[in-house]
Amino acid sequence: MSDLTKLTVAEARDAMRAGDVTSVELTQACLTAIEGADALGAFVHKTPELALEQASAADARIKAGDAPDMCGIPMGIKDLFCTKGVASQAGSRILEGFKPEYESTVSGQLFDAGAVMLGKLNMDEFAMGSSNETSCYGNAVNPWRRGNDDTALTPGGSSGGSASAVAADLCLAATGTDTGGSIRQPAAFTGTVGIKPTYGRCSRWGIVAFASSLDQAGPMTKTVRDAAIVLGTMAGHDPKDSTSADLQVPDFEAMLTGDIKGKKIGIPSEYRMDGMPSEIEKLWADGADMLRDAGAEILDISLPHTKYALPTYYVIAPAEASSNLARYDGVRYGHRATLAQGDGITEMYEKTRAEGFGPEVQRRVMVGTYVLSAGFYDAYYNRARKVRTLIKKDFEDVFAAGIDAILTPATPSSAFGLGEMAEADPVQMYLNDVFTVTVNLAGLPGISVPTGQDKQGLPMGLQLIGRPWEEGDLLNTAYALEAAAGFMAKPGKWW
Amino acid sequence: MSIDLETAARVAKLARIKVEDDALPALAGEFNTILGFIEQLNEVDVDGVEPMVSVTPMRLARRHDGVTDGNQQDKVLANAPDAREGFFAVPKVVE
Numbered sequence: 274m275s276d277l278t279k280l281t282v283a284e285a286r287d288a289m290r291a292g293d294v295t296s297v298e299l300t301q302a303c304l305t306a307i308e309g310a311d312a313l314g315a316f317v318h319k320t321p322e323l324a325l326e327q328a329s330a331a332d333a334r335i336k337a338g339d340a341p342d343m344c345g346i347p348m349g350i351k352d353l354f355c356t357k358g359v360a361s362q363a364g365s366r367i368l369e370g371f372k373p374e375y376e377s378t379v380s381g382q383l384f385d386a387g388a389v390m391l392g393k394l395n396m397d398e399f400a401m402g403s404s405n406e407t408s409c410y411g412n413a414v415n416p417w418r419r420g421n422d423d424t425a426l427t428p429g430g431s432s433g434g435s436a437s438a439v440a441a442d443l444c445l446a447a448t449g450t451d452t453g454g455s456i457r458q459p460a461a462f463t464g465t466v467g468i469k470p471t472y473g474r475c476s477r478w479g480i481v482a483f484a485s486s487l488d489q490a491g492p493m494t495k496t497v498r499d500a501a502i503v504l505g506t507m508a509g510h511d512p513k514d515s516t517s518a519d520l521q522v523p524d525f526e527a528m529l530t531g532d533i534k535g536k537k538i539g540i541p542s543e544y545r546m547d548g549m550p551s552e553i554e555k556l557w558a559d560g561a562d563m564l565r566d567a568g569a570e571i572l573d574i575s576l577p578h579t580k581y582a583l584p585t586y587y588v589i590a591p592a593e594a595s596s597n598l599a600r601y602d603g604v605r606y607g608h609r610a611t612l613a614q615g616d617g618i619t620e621m622y623e624k625t626r627a628e629g630f631g632p633e634v635q636r637r638v639m640v641g642t643y644v645l646s647a648g649f650y651d652a653y654y655n656r657a658r659k660v661r662t663l664i665k666k667d668f669e670d671v672f673a674a675g676i677d678a679i680l681t682p683a684t685p686s687s688a689f690g691l692g693e694m695a696e697a698d699p700v701q702m703y704l705n706d707v708f709t710v711t712v713n714l715a716g717l718p719g720i721s722v723p724t725g726q727d728k729q730g731l732p733m734g735l736q737l738i739g740r741p742w743e744e745g746d747l748l749n750t751a752y753a754l755e756a757a758a759g760f761m762a763k764p765g766k767w768w
Numbered sequence: 769m770s771i772d773l774e775t776a777a778r779v780a781k782l783a784r785i786k787v788e789d790d791a792l793p794a795l796a797g798e799f800n801t802i803l804g805f806i807e808q809l810n811e812v813d814v815d816g817v818e819p820m821v822s823v824t825p826m827r828l829a830r831r832h833d834g835v836t837d838g839n840q841q842d843k844v845l846a847n848a849p850d851a852r853e854g855f856f857a858v859p860k861v862v863e
Contacts (some may be wrong), residue, residue, distance in 0.1 A: 374843040472823050486823060515828050584806045595783065602784075604856050606847035618861050623786035635785055639795070640802055642783040643771075653806065658819030660812050665823065699798060700805045716823030741824070 275461025277302035278442040282346050282499040283526075285445055286738035289335050289345050296335070296345030299445075300328035300389050303347040306443045307391060312768040315428075315438040317352060317410040318360045318393040327389040334387055336711050343506045346385030349394045349438045349447040354380045354490075355479040356390065362406040363481040366400040367629025368607040377479025377758070379448065379490050380512045384695045386506045389745075391444050395434030396533030397632045399598065400455055400483045403705035406691060407633045414462055414766040415688050416441040419729040423767070425636045426688040429459030429705075435493045436463040440764060446503050446548075449493045452483050453586055454684075456491050457721035461683035461734030464723040464762060466755070467493045467746070468500045471741045472716035473518035475504075476511030484593035487586075487713040497722065497752045501525035504744065520742060533753045534568030539676040543579035544708060546685060552727045553682045556645075560680055560724050563757035564750070574676060576667040581660050582711040583703060588644050588657035589714075595641025601629060602689075636699065664714040678750050681708050683721040683734040708736060718744045724758035731760065770800040 277299050280288065288294045304321050309369040322349065332347035355361045355373035362368040376384070384390065395413040397405050405413040413433035415426040417440065428437040432449035435458030439447050448457040451469035460467030468491045475490040482488060492503035505525045511517045540561055545554075565571045603609035603625030610624035630638065644653035671679070685707055694702050712719040718741070721734040737754065739747030771779075776796040780787040812831060845851040850858070 310856060371847050374840075374846055388796035473826075512829065512831070516822070516824070516826075517826065518826070519829070574809075578812070581809060581812055582810045587802060588806055588809070601847060602800075604858055605844075607849070612859060616859060618859050619784070620786075621859055626784055627786040630785065635783075635787075636798055636802075637794075639779050639783045639785065640799065643775075643779045643799065643803075644806075646779070652811075655819050656809050656812075656814060658821075659805075659814035660809055661813070661820045662817050663812065665820065686812040698801045700801055714823075737784040 278306045279496050280445060282445050282502050283496070285346055286342055291373060296328040296331040296389060296569040297325060299345065300324050300347045300391070300647065302594045303444055308608040309768050310441060311355055312414065313416060313437050313441055314395055314413045315434040315441065315443060316349065316392040317434065320359055320390055320392045322532070323334050323359070323390050324389050327384065331387040331389060336580060341386040342502050343383060345389065346445050347389040347391050347499070348383065348389055349435060349444040351432055351435050351448050352393045352396050353400055353481045354448060354516060355481065356380055356393065360393065361481070362402070362409070364396045364410060365629065365631070365634070366409045366608060367601045367626070368711065371391050371606050375479060378476035378513060379507045380759060382509065383506055388506070394438055395449055397433065398634050399429035399481065399594070400450055400452055401633050401637055402430040403454070403702055404691070404694065408465070408633050411629065412472065412691050413437045413581065414691065416768065417463060417655045417688060417731055418767065419731060420766070425691045426464065426588060427691050429462035431455040432459045432493060435466070436460055436465055439465045439493050445500055446492055446494045448490060448507065450480060450490045452590060453713050454706040456493060457709045457719055457736055458684050458705055460493055460721040461723070462688040462732070463546070464732030464760065465493055465495060466497055466500045466720065466722055467491065468720040469718065470503060470504060470508060470744050471718045473516050474508045474742070474744065476509070476514040476517045478513040481724050482597040482701055484590040486593060486595060487590060497748055497755045498526060498529060500720065501529055501748045523531060523745050525745050525748050528749050529752045530749060531756055533564065533750050533755050536569040536677045537675050538564050538569045538571050538575035538751060539671055539679045540571060541574050541576045541579065541679060541681060543576050544681045546707065553685065553733065556725045556733050556735060557680070557682050560758070561752060563754060564680065567753045567757055572676065574671045574679070576671065576711070578660065578664045578667050582664055582714055583707055585657045585660045585664065585714060586706070586710045587703060588653050591637040591641030591662065592654050593641070595638045595645065598634070598638050601626060615629070620743065648741050661714050664711060668715045668717060677740070679738040679745060681736045681738065683708060683736040687727045687733050706711055711745040712738050717741055718747050720747055722751050722754050723760040724754065724757070725760065726762060732760070771796045771803065
């Protein structure tokens with residue numbers, strides 16, 4: 274078989290079960306592709322020996338029959354997931370040298386199902402960023418380019434390494450995490466599929482925490498079917514995460530019928546932003562037409578508090594981050610600053626955190642500290658939590674009125690150049706998440722599906738937002754959209 | 769609400785992040801940009817609205833109050849920058 278790395282998860286599963294290819298062959302092909310792709314900056318800790326060991330075990334299991342879907346599938350794991358005995362740094366200098374003594378629940382479930390880990394993937398430091406430029410490893414680079422222009426573009430963030438690796442066929446699928454859009458925005462920038470499940474669907478245990486009430490793990494894949502397969506293995510109740518939902522995980526793949534006749538799809542007027550590029554507007558209108566042609570009913574809806582989602586997020590997420598990141602103190606793991614004569618424990622904390630955290634992380638920790646500080650807690654933090662209640666109610670109201678899913682653009686633009694936002698103030702970068710952040714605040718499932726290309730040839734994605742716990746239905750609508758859009762383009766190999 | 773240098777220094781201290789004096793003006797400027805953006809929330813009528821505690825209506829799970837884990841001192845200390853005699857070692861805390 275040629276071009277093994279280009280296989281989808283579903284194709285690889287079927288080929289391995291049919292005996293046409295082994296996991297070792299597939300894994301070897303991915304490892305070779307990774308070796309030749311350092312220019313993408315996607316894999317930051319490579320684990321070839323572990324991968325081949327896992328692949329051999331998977332082959333034995335497939336041969337014995339009755340292997341799970343993910344058995345033998347070579348994957349990349351975002352650096353935010355703690356993986357036993359393998360560096361897990363969350364893209365931060367402060368976790369330099371940290372090798373967890375335990376495995377995150379989600380990666381553990383994947384490995385128990387026979388998935389193969391090729392290595393750890395680049396990301397924005399502590400998942401704080403929309404361009405993968407805050408990583409301590411340096412940038413991840415988008416395999417897509419603007420026509421013949423060789424400007425290096427961002428793969429998005431924070432799951433930039435995951436998106437780049439999947440788009441460039443370095444692995445068959447990857448894990449991502451999404452706090453404000455960190456799966457869906459990079460997926461849209463790279464022509465891949467990314468789903469953030471309902472809050473509580475995947476266990477957060479063993480995933481380095483950013484904003485605990487918003488963080489969710491999800492898969493990044495080449496197709497909607499693959500997203501259904503990988504999510505099925507990642508999801509499930511975990512007593513070690515008290516917010517993990519004790520619900521059955523349905524067979525998501527079996528729910529992909531492509532039949533969306535009679536489904537009510539909402540188009541929220543508030544997502545029509547001033548200055549939105551005409552190409553994004555057209556993409557959105559075309560997507561609505563595709564769903565209508567597939568038998569869905571397209572309805573105009575209103576989500577009145579949409580414009581307050583980003584400011585709400587930029588209170589709640591930094592507040593939670595300032596609390597979560599308090600643990601990086603130079604005592605228990607990771608980096609400790611070299612101390613001067615006479616330095617006490619306070620100097621140790623302050624120097625360690627100043628050296629270990631990059632500028633964006635420092636900024637967010639301090640903003641969070643400020644909004645939680647005495648005298649401002651009510652004015653900022655409590656007010657944001659109240660607005661969050663209203664944002665969630667907007668969605669509850671439209672779902673109560675019979676809407677099955679909501680169609681929006683995934684991002685306000687296609688991928689931008691690395692360094693292009695260097696002079697912008699932090700708020701400009703935050704606007705990348707304008708269409709995705711509402712979904713985290715409301716705890717809903719959202720999926721990004723590639724449906725077109727801009728005039729420079731860059732991929733663009735649409736987002737579908739579903740009802741809580743109805744990822745199966747959401748994936749099916751996304752499956753219908755994917756089929757109608759017929760997005761098949763791949764980046765030309767330059768790396 | 770405008771953040772002055774003194775407030776910026778106080779926040780850095782609370783967050784236990786060392787910020788040199790010459791970096792404070794830029795930091796205060798960034799705080800002001802971000803807080804200016806957040807000010808929009810004052811437009812929203814939140815009278816009678818409950819602040820969100822949990823995005824999913826659920827009661828936190830309870831379990832039997834028993835020991836489920838432990839006896840792994842080596843693992844707990846394995847990643848410490850400085851561990852001695854079974855303890856985390858830190859600079860002198862009390863005089």
